[in-house]
Amino acid sequence: MPVTPTPNRRLFLTLLGLSAAATACGTAEAGSARPAGGQTRTLRYQGSAGAVTLPELAADLGYLGDVKLEWVGNTISGPQDIQSAATGQTDFGGAFNGAVVKLASQGAPIKAVVSYYGSDKDAYSGFYVRQDSPIRTPRDLIGKKVGMNTLGAHSEAMLDIYLDRAGLGRADIDRVEPLVVPPVSTEQALRQKQIQVGVLGGILRDKALTTGGIRPLFTDFQLLGAFSAGTYVMTERFLKANPDTARTFVTGVAKAIEWSRTTPREQVVARFTEIVRKRGRQEDTAALKYWRSYGVAETGGRIDPKSFQLWVDWLAERGDVPKGRIKSPDALFTNEFNDYGKGSGN
Template structure:
């Protein structure tokens, strides 16, 4: 088994060190109920200045009688799924490696739909200043890499890049990932507070448009097109609110497909209106750079390989034991009625109460 790295390096935050008791039968179920006792209100966290797929789905009318209740913003996928696991929210989304790690802690959750990924238009880039001497993985030794959170997508892809660049574990440990709020990452790079800035989506395109930076590498270059993150719900929530879950998952899937089939200008206009209507004093200008959610599969259907990759990676690192997480227990497509085809891939089971 590989040796675990220091607490400040290459580990999933203590946010994910949840005990099974924290998410057992005492888990809260929802923000209200309707009909057959199933909640019709889904509490969630958003992202400042961005429109999430559930928010887009609600605006398009796909959520029908289910309503979203915003309880605040997050800048961290691991924190977001922790909130869902402990019942503070009803769903949360994160990088699939973080989902695997959470499940490894015996947290009774299911990934239900993919919501972001990497493709030619939507990817995470690891950017340096145009005149930076950094050109390869080996050049990164001693460097600082700014990212939104540790132990998630950005650090995982950095780790893979360093491994493929031939760095030993000891050499890779000399590269320092630092938490920098997404809205400040570009500025931190330009002010040389960090050597590499991890930028994605709207913030990436805005920074590139300003000039003076170049990509050292991208996750799309490393792995090709892939779905990178999923929304999760607790097994308890799925058992007690199956119809609501089906409405939610299907709506997210439909919103993904709508964003693909609708002219980009119309998608941007719709998201701009959503941000304006919610009245949170957010800048809508960066939305003009939106291109894609990057989800690889139709309607966000989850492919086992998108999670197996990270099960294997975490086991190789020594973060989880081999066999600690079973792929078939980790996700389900049974609540996704959007698009054509796609038989259920796993059944909803719980860990008892």
């Protein structure tokens, strides 16, 4: 299975590729299927093959009311997903918060509205090596290939923080080679020695660990503790034109997060399996049994400013976002549409 070499790490996050001119011109439409004189009640989105997203779970549980989801395909990465939302190809998209910071700093008219994934003791991404690998420390990664699902997102950020905290200089960090490897192929690439380190999370991680023969070098949970890592975003235009729809969507996702926390895991997995089978896309459901948690840290996915401040500071320090471009993380998100815990939102 081929792996794709990456550009120099100094180009981190440039794969987002939206210029300020493109994003600021207001290309995002205010939703699809708008009733005459009313707010749209249909939300276009991208899904993930063989998985159930929180909006899909919310819809199946009836938490979205008369708001319908319109699947337009599967996303290839978080940065691509929020770019699609920013340009009006979809009505919402989700990505690692650092990618949201980067896109917003380029002038994209987006707001994060609810957290949807994170890291905890059950849901985390790990950087794994083969059991017999000589790699034991951050310095051992110099000159090695690290496979991850996409560049400019969560995994590359974790790798960079891990190396930086170990005291490696920029010259040494640039000698660690991140590679794009599809998540479903990462375990195989690692075992076949096409890469020396592979990033594995969730279902794919647990499946690989069950097989054996690999060990963790570090995990994002070990690195940063429990934290919400990614948010769904909508355009400011959409939120202004469709506040009730946005509120139904965000609160529904919040309720789905809490349902997944409080429902026995076996029942959650059974529900996921039913959802995937009902949508009829010929997807394999076998890996769903490994699901454990969405990893969202805050109740109902409410966004904590700290979820963004970390990345605002880090990206500015790296030079990926001009210092002072984003004066406060509060400008990047809103909890206005999240009614979970506010009476009827429960």
